[in-house]
Structure formats: structure tokens, C-alpha cells
Amino acid sequence: MAPRALVAGIGFRHATSAEEILGLVAEGLRQADLMSAHLAALATAADRAGDPAIRAAAETLGVPLVAIGVEALREAGRRVVTRSVRIEALRGVGSLAEAAALAAAGPHGRLVLPRIASAGATCALAASGDALSS
Numbered sequence: 426m427a428p429r430a431l432v433a434g435i436g437f438r439h440a441t442s443a444e445e446i447l448g449l450v451a452e453g454l455r456q457a458d459l460m461s462a463h464l465a466a467l468a469t470a471a472d473r474a475g476d477p478a479i480r481a482a483a484e485t486l487g488v489p490l491v492a493i494g495v496e497a498l499r500e501a502g503r504r505v506v507t508r509s510v511r512i513e514a515l516r517g518v519g520s521l522a523e524a525a526a527l528a529a530a531g532p533h534g535r536l537v538l539p540r541i542a543s544a545g546a547t548c549a550l551a552a553s554g555d556a557l558s559s
Contacts, residue, residue, distance in 0.1 A: 430553035431462050434526025435469045435479060436512070441545035443481035449541065449548040450486070457538040457550055466491050468529035470498060470521060491529045501528035507540040526551035
């Protein structure tokens with residue numbers, strides 16, 4: 426059973442294009458064998474949600490962009506499986522993409538794809554816990 430509430434968490438550098446983000450989301454869906462799944466939202470850190478590239482990616486995908494605050498990122502960060510020393514020092518979480526996806530998926534959300542990366546972005550997929558088959 427495919428997750429109903431699938432969220433792509435995105436971390437990205439300032440110069441990253443919407444096309445790179447879109448390509449990474451597509452690759453994540455492919456790797457998770459969820460190409461036909463309904464993507465419910467993109468999620469990123471609140472301080473990056475105004476960036477034109479992430480806004481354009483969400484618009485192209487036809488999904489809302491969820492801005493995740495610092496505290497919610499840190500709370501969800503306890504459940505990430507990937508650890509980046511650089512992101513941990515900057516953000517207080519091992520993986521911004523995983524923490525954003527998990528926070529947007531809710532307290533019972535589960536990673537369906539740990540962080541993958543391109544040159545300028547990271548992507549992780551999470552689904553709400555009630556949408557997952559055992």
C-alpha cells in the first residue's frame with residue numbers, strides 16, 4: 426500500500442535551482458518505488474521557505490510548501506537516521522531533509538527514503554504513520 430500523505434523534506438544551498446530540487450524529488454520517488462504515489466507537500470526549514478527555488482519547485486509540483494520552525498526541526502531531528510556533521514553544527518539536526526520530512530509528516534511519521542543528495546540539495550521522504558502498511 427502506498428503512503429497517502431507523502432512529504433518530501435528538502436535541504437538546499439542558496440544557489441540551488443528549482444530544476445535541481447525537482448530532479449532530486451523525482452529521483453527520491455523513483456528510488457523509493459513511489460513514482461505513482463501522491464506527493465502531499467514539500468517541507469523545508471522556515472528560514473529557507475521564502476527562497477524562489479523551493480517555492481517554484483512546490484508550485485511546479487502543485488503541492489504546498491511547509492515551513493518547519495527550529496523547534497519542530499529539532500524535535501523531529503531525534504528520529505533522523507543520517508548524520509551530517511556540517512548540518513548538525515549549523516542546524517542542530519543530523520539531516521535537515523529528514524527532519525523536515527518527519528516534522529511535516531507528523532508525530533507518527535516514518536521515513537520511507539533517508540536523505541539522498543545532489544550537488545546543491547538533499548531530499549528525504551516521509552509518510553504519516555497512519556498511512557503506512559505494517
